[in-house]
Amino acid sequence: MEAEAQVALVGCIQEHLDEATATKLNTVKERLECDQLHCVFQKMCERNQGTLEHSGNEFFTDAEKEAFRNAISACRETVLHA
Secondary structure, eight states: HHHHHHHHHHHHHHHOHHHHHHHHHHHHHHTTTOOSSSHHHHHHHHTTTTTTTTHHHOOOOOHHHOOOOOOOHHHHHHHHTT
8 A cells, every 4th residue: 555545544544533542542653753643553563564463462452453443444445445
């Protein structure tokens, strides 16, 4: 996925998260010293060689990961076909 599409996907995901999960995402953003939320996902992928699945365990609960999956599902078609 191109960087522009990744940034758009992260923006859409943020709009679909509940307040508690969005707040946690911002906390992780600060912890990883990121300026933008897109950076959070990049750094988590880098930590686990290209996947978010295991790296996310360090930062997010199962319920929060489920919220991300739901947001990604809601956003994927919109962003990829924009």
